[in-house]
Amino acid sequence: xxxxxxxxxxxxxxxxxxxxxxxxxxxxxxxxxxxxxxGVLKAGYGTEYVVDDGWHGSGTELSVTGAIDRLAPDHRYxxxxxAPGARLPEIVVGEERADALVSAPSADALDPxxxxxxxxxxxxxxxxxxxxxxxxxxxxxxxxxxxxxxTGRVRAKEDxxxxxxxxxxxxxxxxxxxxxxxxxxxxxxxxxxxxDVRLHHRTGRIPGGEDIVFVVVLAGHREExxxxxxxxxxxLKDEVPLFKKEVTDGETFWxxxxx
Numbered sequence: 001x002x003x004x005x006x007x008x009x010x011x012x013x014x015x016x017x018x019x020x021x022x023x024x025x026x027x028x029x030x031x032x033x034x035x036x037x038x039g040v041l042k043a044g045y046g047t048e049y050v051v052d053d054g055w056h057g058s059g060t061e062l063s064v065t066g067a068i069d070r071l072a073p074d075h076r077y078x079x080x081x082x083a084p085g086a087r088l089p090e091i092v093v094g095e096e097r098a099d100a101l102v103s104a105p106s107a108d109a110l111d112p113x114x115x116x117x118x119x120x121x122x123x124x125x126x127x128x129x130x131x132x133x134x135x136x137x138x139x140x141x142x143x144x145x146x147x148x149x150x151t152g153r154v155r156a157k158e159d160x161x162x163x164x165x166x167x168x169x170x171x172x173x174x175x176x177x178x179x180x181x182x183x184x185x186x187x188x189x190x191x192x193x194x195x196d197v198r199l200h201h202r203t204g205r206i207p208g209g210e211d212i213v214f215v216v217v218l219a220g221h222r223e224e225x226x227x228x229x230x231x232x233x234x235x236l237k238d239e240v241p242l243f244k245k246e247v248t249d250g251e252t253f254w255x256x257x258x259x
Contacts, residue, residue, distance in 0.1 A: 021112035024076025
């Protein structure tokens with residue numbers, strides 16, 4: 001799934017135009033005041049998420065990330081309205097902004113086809129659940145008796161005496177990293193009994209406690225699934241060009257420079 005924030009006073013109109021142009025299931029997430037009194041926020045922010053078959057859900061306890069995570073297994077796009085701090089690529093309507101994925105002076109001036117193309121050039125938004133759902137949709141799923149997974153997370157501390165890791169920041173060698181992961185997936189899928197493999201590694205800033213990397217394997221039996229998961233994560237770490245910066249409470253350093 002591709003997820004983006006759409007910002008500006010005409011964001012809702014922009015999302016309406018983008019949804020009409022999108023080829024695939026669309027989820028819309030709105031993050032906005034739930035109650036105001038004379039323009040003063042009374043009850044904090046609430047999140048509503050809407051899917052393109054007309055289903056609505058809303059409340060004050062559902063976070064933007066939580067809503068996007070719910071959409072990820074069975075949607076192609078998630079357009080988020082009103083959440084500038086969501087750590088997503090941004091489409092800005094109403095002003096020109098150099099750091100935006102796309103910007104336009106108004107919603108009607110936005111080119112929906114070109115914007116969708118730009119959105120599809122961003123890193124996909126994946127979760128463990130979305131990758132597991134993808135392998136279940138595989139043509140080979142009829143022959144599967146096992147799905148095995150691995151999730152790597154940002155470890156805040158090795159032991160109680162350590163400085164806390166505030167976040168990790170990952171950069172990838174564009175193009176090469178994706179090609180290398182696809183090659184590993186193909187190699188693993190060529191094994192007897194392994195039916196489908198998905199590898200995904202997030203980039204950018206990832207705070208302590210969040211997920212970094214996923215390996216999901218669909219296989220005929222658990223033995224093949226477990227072996228492929230272990231080899232998949234080991235090969236990803238050894239062969240895929242990803243560069244990790246660690247930021248602790250006391251210092252910042254590139255991890256490869258200390259190895």
